[in-house]
Amino acid sequence: MSSEKRAVREIVREEMLMRDKILAALGDGPLTVPEIADALGYPAYEVMYWVMGMRKYGYVSEKELTDEGYYKYGAVAREGA
Amino acid sequence: MDYDMLVVGSGIGGMESALKLGDMGYKVLMVEKEPSVGGKMILLSKVFPTLDCASCISTPKMAASIHHPNVTAMVYSEVEQIEKKAEGKFQIKIRKKPTFVNSSTCTGCRQCEMVCNVAVPDQYNSDMVSRRAAYIAFPQAVPKKAVIEKQGSSPCYHTCPAGIKAHGYIALVRAGKYEEAYELVQETTPLVGSLGRACYAPCEGECSRYEIEGSLPIRKLKRFIADKYYAGNAEPKAVVRVEPNGKKVAIAGSGPAGLTAAFHLARQGYGVKIFEAEKQPGGMLRLAIPSFRLPREVVERDIKNVTVLGVEIETGVRVENIGDLQQQGFDAVFLATGTQGTRKMNVDGEDLDGVVSSLEFLRNVNLGKELSLKDKTVIVVGGGNVAIDSARVAVRLGAKKVIVQYRRSREEMPAHHWEIEGAEKEGVEFQYLTAPVKFNGKGGKLAGAVSIRMELGGADAGGRRKPVPVEGSDYVTKADMVIIAVGLAPDTKNFGSTIKLNMNETISVDPETLQTDIPYVFAGGDVVTGSSMIVNAVGQGRRAAFFINRYLTGQDLKGEEYDYRLPAVDKQQVIDRQQQYSVLPPVENKEVWHEKVSDFREIEPPLTEEEARYSAGRCLDCGVCSECSQCISECPANAIDMSMKEEKLEVEVNSVIVSTGFKLFPADAKPQYGYGKHKNVITGMQMDRLLAPTRPYNTVLRPGDGKVPDNIAYILCTGSRDQTVNNQLCSRVCCMYSVKQNQLIMGALPLADVTVYYIDIRAFSKGYDEFYEQARGMGANFVKGRVARVEEVEDGNLALYYEDIDNGGKVTRAEHDLVVLSVGLLPNTEVFDFFAGEQLEADEFQFVREVDEDINPGRTSIEGVFVAGTASGARDIPDSILHAGSAAAQAAAYVERTRMQQ
Numbered sequence: 008m009s010s011e012k013r014a015v016r017e018i019v020r021e022e023m024l025m026r027d028k029i030l031a032a033l034g035d036g037p038l039t040v041p042e043i044a045d046a047l048g049y050p051a052y053e054v055m056y057w058v059m060g061m062r063k064y065g066y067v068s069e070k071e072l073t074d075e076g077y078y079k080y081g082a083v084a085r086e087g088a
Numbered sequence: 089m090d091y092d093m094l095v096v097g098s099g100i101g102g103m104e105s106a107l108k109l110g111d112m113g114y115k116v117l118m119v120e121k122e123p124s125v126g127g128k129m130i131l132l133s134k135v136f137p138t139l140d141c142a143s144c145i146s147t148p149k150m151a152a153s154i155h156h157p158n159v160t161a162m163v164y165s166e167v168e169q170i171e172k173k174a175e176g177k178f179q180i181k182i183r184k185k186p187t188f189v190n191s192s193t194c195t196g197c198r199q200c201e202m203v204c205n206v207a208v209p210d211q212y213n214s215d216m217v218s219r220r221a222a223y224i225a226f227p228q229a230v231p232k233k234a235v236i237e238k239q240g241s242s243p244c245y246h247t248c249p250a251g252i253k254a255h256g257y258i259a260l261v262r263a264g265k266y267e268e269a270y271e272l273v274q275e276t277t278p279l280v281g282s283l284g285r286a287c288y289a290p291c292e293g294e295c296s297r298y299e300i301e302g303s304l305p306i307r308k309l310k311r312f313i314a315d316k317y318y319a320g321n322a323e324p325k326a327v328v329r330v331e332p333n334g335k336k337v338a339i340a341g342s343g344p345a346g347l348t349a350a351f352h353l354a355r356q357g358y359g360v361k362i363f364e365a366e367k368q369p370g371g372m373l374r375l376a377i378p379s380f381r382l383p384r385e386v387v388e389r390d391i392k393n394v395t396v397l398g399v400e401i402e403t404g405v406r407v408e409n410i411g412d413l414q415q416q417g418f419d420a421v422f423l424a425t426g427t428q429g430t431r432k433m434n435v436d437g438e439d440l441d442g443v444v445s446s447l448e449f450l451r452n453v454n455l456g457k458e459l460s461l462k463d464k465t466v467i468v469v470g471g472g473n474v475a476i477d478s479a480r481v482a483v484r485l486g487a488k489k490v491i492v493q494y495r496r497s498r499e500e501m502p503a504h505h506w507e508i509e510g511a512e513k514e515g516v517e518f519q520y521l522t523a524p525v526k527f528n529g530k531g532g533k534l535a536g537a538v539s540i541r542m543e544l545g546g547a548d549a550g551g552r553r554k555p556v557p558v559e560g561s562d563y564v565t566k567a568d569m570v571i572i573a574v575g576l577a578p579d580t581k582n583f584g585s586t587i588k589l590n591m592n593e594t595i596s597v598d599p600e601t602l603q604t605d606i607p608y609v610f611a612g613g614d615v616v617t618g619s620s621m622i623v624n625a626v627g628q629g630r631r632a633a634f635f636i637n638r639y640l641t642g643q644d645l646k647g648e649e650y651d652y653r654l655p656a657v658d659k660q661q662v663i664d665r666q667q668q669y670s671v672l673p674p675v676e677n678k679e680v681w682h683e684k685v686s687d688f689r690e691i692e693p694p695l696t697e698e699e700a701r702y703s704a705g706r707c708l709d710c711g712v713c714s715e716c717s718q719c720i721s722e723c724p725a726n727a728i729d730m731s732m733k734e735e736k737l738e739v740e741v742n743s744v745i746v747s748t749g750f751k752l753f754p755a756d757a758k759p760q761y762g763y764g765k766h767k768n769v770i771t772g773m774q775m776d777r778l779l780a781p782t783r784p785y786n787t788v789l790r791p792g793d794g795k796v797p798d799n800i801a802y803i804l805c806t807g808s809r810d811q812t813v814n815n816q817l818c819s820r821v822c823c824m825y826s827v828k829q830n831q832l833i834m835g836a837l838p839l840a841d842v843t844v845y846y847i848d849i850r851a852f853s854k855g856y857d858e859f860y861e862q863a864r865g866m867g868a869n870f871v872k873g874r875v876a877r878v879e880e881v882e883d884g885n886l887a888l889y890y891e892d893i894d895n896g897g898k899v900t901r902a903e904h905d906l907v908v909l910s911v912g913l914l915p916n917t918e919v920f921d922f923f924a925g926e927q928l929e930a931d932e933f934q935f936v937r938e939v940d941e942d943i944n945p946g947r948t949s950i951e952g953v954f955v956a957g958t959a960s961g962a963r964d965i966p967d968s969i970l971h972a973g974s975a976a977a978q979a980a981a982y983v984e985r986t987r988m989q990q
Contacts, residue, residue, distance in 0.1 A: 012765060014666040015209050019218045022207040023263040024705040040794030051793040052767040052884075058794070059785055060207060060218035069786040076796040078786060085202075 018053045022060045025049075029057060030066065030082050037070040037081035091117040091160070093979055094180055094741040096167050096922070099127020100146065100965055101957020102747035103153045104972035105979070110158035112980055117739060118153060119182060120163045124229035126150045127749055131212060131226065133779035135965055136828040137859035143228050143781065150230035164235060168736075170744055171924040176952050176986045180739045186732035188236035188713070189222075193727040196232035198224060200719035200728065205259040206709050208237070210784065214774040216791060217784035221713040227782050236719070236728070240657030242711035244291035244306055249627035250348075251651045252276045252283070254291045254306050255707065259714035261309055262704035270317040272717055273310060277626045278351040278393035279344055281318060281386040282373050284311030285692070288473075288504065288621045296659045296710050302674035305695065305703050312700040318389050324396040333357035335640050338418040340407035343371020344622045345424035345613025347394050348629030349636070354397035356637055361418075362399060365406040367455065371426050372614075373622065375451045376474065378481050379688045384454075408582050410609055420636045423583065423595060423604075423611035424629060427576035427619045433469065437527025438572070442534025446470065446478045446573035453481055462486035465566060467537050469493050469524055470573030471501040476508060478571045479516045483685050490516045491565065495523035495542050495555040506677060514685050521555065525562065527570060536566040576619040587611075594618055601635040601645045602628065610636055652731055654711070662710045672706045675699045742986065743979040746928070746936060746948075747956040747972060748919040753807030753815070753911040761803060761909055766880040767792030771806075772825055772910045779832045788836055790906050792884040797906035798839055801888055802826045803875045804846040808912030817933055819912030820962040823850045826910045827860050830868040843869040843904065845890055853964070873900075878907055913962040926950050936960045946975035952986075954978045 025047070032038060032046040040058055044051040058080055061067045065085045069078040095106045098120035106118040118125070129135075130150065132142035154161040162184065169181040189200070204220035212219070212226045222236045240246075242255035253272055260269035273280045287307050295303035337353050339346045342364040350360045368374055370387045395401065407413065413421050430445035432438060446468070453459060466482040468475050471494035482490045492511070494501055497520050501508065512518065519539070526538040541561035544553040580593050588596040588605045595611040597604050602612045612628030614620055634650050679691045695703065720728045755763035755771045762769045768790045770778075778788045790797050804826060808819040823846070830842045849870070851857040864870060873891040876899065881887050886907045892900040915934040920927070929949035931937040936955040940947050946954040956975035957968035 012767065013670055014668055015215050016666050017670060019207050019209050020707075020709060021705055022218050023205055023259070024701055027264050044793075052791060055789075055791055055794050056216075056218065059216070062786065063217055063784070064202060064220075072796070076798065077794055078789070078796075 013053065015056070018056050019060070022057045025057045026061060026066060029054075029061065033067065033080070033082040037079035039073060039077035039079050041077065043080070090740040091115045092742050092983060093117070093745065094119065094167075094170075094178065094739070094743070095745045095747060095956075096919070097127065097747035097749055097959070098125035098153065098161065098163075099747060099749045099957060099968075100129045100149070101749070101959070101968045101972035101975075102127065102745070103149045104969045105745045105747060105956045105976040106153055106159045106161075107149065107156060108973055108976035109980060110156040112976075114158060114980065114983070116159045117741065118159055118161045119165050119167050120161065121166045122225060123164045123187065123233070123235045124150070124225045124231070125153055125161055125163060126228070126230065129965060130228055131773075131777065131780065133776050133781075133832060134828060136824045137855040139828065139831070141781070147228050147230065150228070154230055163231065167922050169924050170922045170953070172926050172950060172952065173740075175990065176742070178741050178744050178952065180741055180744075182737040182739065184735040184737060186238075186734050187233070188238060188728060188730055188732050189234045190727040190729050191231065191233045193725045194233045195725050195727075196224060196234065197724065198234070199722045199724060200234050200236070203718040203722045205263045205265070205716050205718060206712060206714050208709070208712065213784040214771065214777050216774055216777060221709070222719045234727075236713050238654060238711055238713040239661070240711050241654045242709075242714070243294035243296060243656045243659060245711070245715060246653055246656035247290050247294040249290070249621070249624045250276055250630060251627060251653070252623075253715045253717070255709070255711060255714040256716035257313060258304065258306065258309060258704045258707045259709070259716050260718075261313060261700055262707065264701065266313050266316045268716070268718065269313040273313065274393065275717070276630060277344075277348050279347060279373070279390045279622070279626060280310060280393075281314040281390050282344070282382055283307070283623060283626070284314045285386060286373070286377050286382045287623050290621070290623070294656075296662045296708050297706055299659060299663055300669050301671050304706055305675060305677075308695050309700055309704060312695045314386075315694055318386075322389075324392050327396055329398055330355060330357040332359060335359065335419045336361070336417055337420045337422060337636060337640075338363065338407075338413040338416070339422045339424060341371055341424035341426055341613070341615070342369035342391075342401055343424060343426045343613060344373060344625040345426075345629035345632070346371065346422065347391065348626045349422050349424065349612070349633045350399045351394045351397065352630055352633030353636060354394070354399045356633075358637075358640070360399045362401045363405045363407050364401060364403045365425070365428075367403050369401045369403060375454050376447060376477070378450065378477050379454065380480070380484070380691045381477070383690055406582070410583065410586050410606070414608065419608065419640055421609045422632050422636060423609065423615060424613040424625070424632075425578070425580070425615045426625075427578050427614040429577040429579040430572065431575035431577050433524070433572055433574055435524060435526055437529055437534070440527055440529040440534045441532055442529075442568060443527055443570045443572065446474045446571050447576060449478055449571050450474070450481060453485070460486055461569065463488045464568035465489045465491070466569045466571060467491045467493060467524070467565060467567045468571045468573055470575075471496065471503055472573060472575075473503045473507055474576070475573035476503045476511050478573050479511050480514055480685075482569070482571070483514045483516060484688055486686065491519055492516055493519045493522045493524060493537075493539055495521065496544065496553070497521055500552055510679050510691065513679075523555065524570070525557075528564070534567060534570060536564050537570055538562055538564050576614070578615045578618070580615065592618065600650070602632045603635065603639070603645060607639070610639075657711050659710070662708055674706070675703055742952070742983045744953045745956050745975050745979055746919050746922075746953065746959055747975075748916045748959045750913040750958040750962065751916050753813070753819075753914050755806060755909045755911050757813055758806055758909070760877040761806065761875070761907070762878045762880065762886070763909055766878060766886060766907075768797075768880075768884050768886060768905065769878060769907045769909065772822065772829065772908055775829050775908045776825070779829060779836065788833060790884065795905070796837060798837070799841045799904045800833060800843070800906045800908060801886070801902070801904040802830070802842070802844040802908045802910055803888075804844060804910045806909040806911045807914075809847065815912065815914065817912075817962065818850060820850070821964050822910040822912055824856055824859070824964065826908070827851070827863045827868075829908070830863045831866060834866045834868065841869065842867070843871055843902070845871050845873055845875050845888070847872070847874060853966075913958065916959060919959060923950070928953060931960075933961075944978065945971060946978045952982050954982075
């Protein structure tokens, strides 16, 4: 079951690269992390780093909690952007 | 300045000692290696057993410790050496790391962090989220000042002769900020498009990624941003010209050095006029480089970046007399006339009609002179890029056969391998270890070349093996044209009578300032260095502009550091930051190639946007900060100072308290628990971060997929009381911080089940047992039994196999959706490296040894050195504070006793 995890530093470094792709995926509305992962074709644990980084820096914010226990994240207009 | 006391570390113990001593009236220096005081406690959610907010307790002490009139807190600094001197005093060496942010003007607004383009793991959030290279450690940081993490100059930038911030524009491309990337390059040179196509990119040779699977295509990324920018800006944007300063500079030559110097001088308000001997500006960019490598329109667009600033270019004017320029009112002159001459081979027949120099040949073609080589045989002599360019141009002019003769072997050929390969694909024949010794003619016209075979002999002065003719191996090749490309030389005969020249006829200058022996005359580029790369000439032009400005503003030319860059970061250090790398192959190099090449269409296709971002995404951020300059532009307080340097300080103190804390047990040292492998196995510290108000996620979530966990397991004694990891000590806090987290989780996630796997619960202090019972009462399930292993199962859930002691000791399986490893505390052994001379002793567990723990807590093996808090053993927060107070009292007593003795 366990697939090889990439180095955290490598995943985190890609946040800048993935940001536009994630925002594009959120163009039609908020998605959960697994849904974003499906849309992008990347593992959910990697998407988690990128989405949480984007949340920290004001690109996305959490919306509703699904019945399955996942938050949906939606794009937000950044202050000053 | 000297102090009474040095406190090393500013965790809760260090702060307590410093404040107590400050209150007693002692002058205290507290040194902290992180950018904020507060240690680990400030990162916790709450404290046990009171469940008080850790931040609420810590922050008043943090603020007090930097505002106390008797305490000087030196953050982002490291103690390098502590040495005991005579009379019981201590000599301290401290390294103050540069923050690259002026702390007196930084307002802590985080704007630098918000625009920063480098993401790294956030160590203050236990690597669960990113931070930026420019960052404030955490929201409650004291002082709340940004720092910029730089581990050195990235090798690509460090090696660039022009000082182009390659890492910076790569980071900007990665982030999709193409215009900012273009503007960053243009800060250094106006020739963004030309360099994007024709630079030989020494940066790529230094790229750390080369060690993994190949360098980044740094030059092509520059071309990408230039193409993108020029497509949207056919003309330069209107610029607000700087108020003219009334001074004029004449520049001879409009090549890369002249244009770059003009660009920088004009931006500083100088009236700049370039005199160009040819009919069109651009120097070698226009005359020597074939348009299939560098289209004319790109050069022209680059030149517009200069003329838009008001720089005048007069073509068809050769500067003959420097003195005339002075008489015309120019205050300074920059000679950048390049290498317009060509070296001769000095063989018979070199003057025949049909034997031409490479520069003459390329110049004629580039200036549009009609020339056909249809059905002709052309021999090109030489092995550099100019030779290859000449050969490929000859192919395009219809030559039936093009032969390159080079006197050494292919391995020694100075031309780039991709240029050679491109020429081969276009049908150019290479004859290695061959050189012409004579050109035959008929009626003054070339008929053929007599060439001789060579073999490589011993090394010459430059270390290259010398070609030695093989006697009797000469042969004749019929040829209609011979292009000699054996080197370029400066044409400085006009200047020879007025300024000092070198033996090779280059202009003699001060290598630092580029000033000639006539003070108002500077020179740079190929006319000084000899034939070189475009990017070298760009660097010389930029340097000349800097020193011409200093000269014309009456400043001293010597002693001023030009273009300071930090030393290049060690590439192995960069590679070692990651344990493994994904293979990200470089985008394939390709040329548009046709079997019959007959035109000058550009041969190298541009990177697509997808390729550009992918390529930029391969960057390893070697220096960490990319120097993209976005923070400089954005900072409202103008606080960013990239020229900041490390400071070394020495102080004398009367006593030392080490409060260097502990290290957490590395959870991956128990591989059977799957930390670092299974996505939903985390440490207790990570859970504390998830529960803290400044958490990395919006709530407690599984890092594997963002699910709110509902069945959480704790494994106590991970790395404590465990001979298998060489730590038999109880860490004293793991039981209770786990119980604390149990209560907080049950508060935050009321539907979640919490199970704690334990050996025994150690709730030994006041209120601890009640706290434990309270957790049980809230529903936490305590299972007595050691966990043997953890396996990842479906949906990222985790199967635990444990010894169920209360039910007969059988191995039992249980499934959870998140596992928390309650990791223990280990000694921080870095403290022992501080001491020179008398060594600080460690106890048997490698904590700082307290020589008289029972009745003199805090005393160490060195008289006058005391230990506070967890540096001497695992302690909870109240005990650490108590111990730090004791160390402060001991230190005060020592100082007074020493004084009395004196």
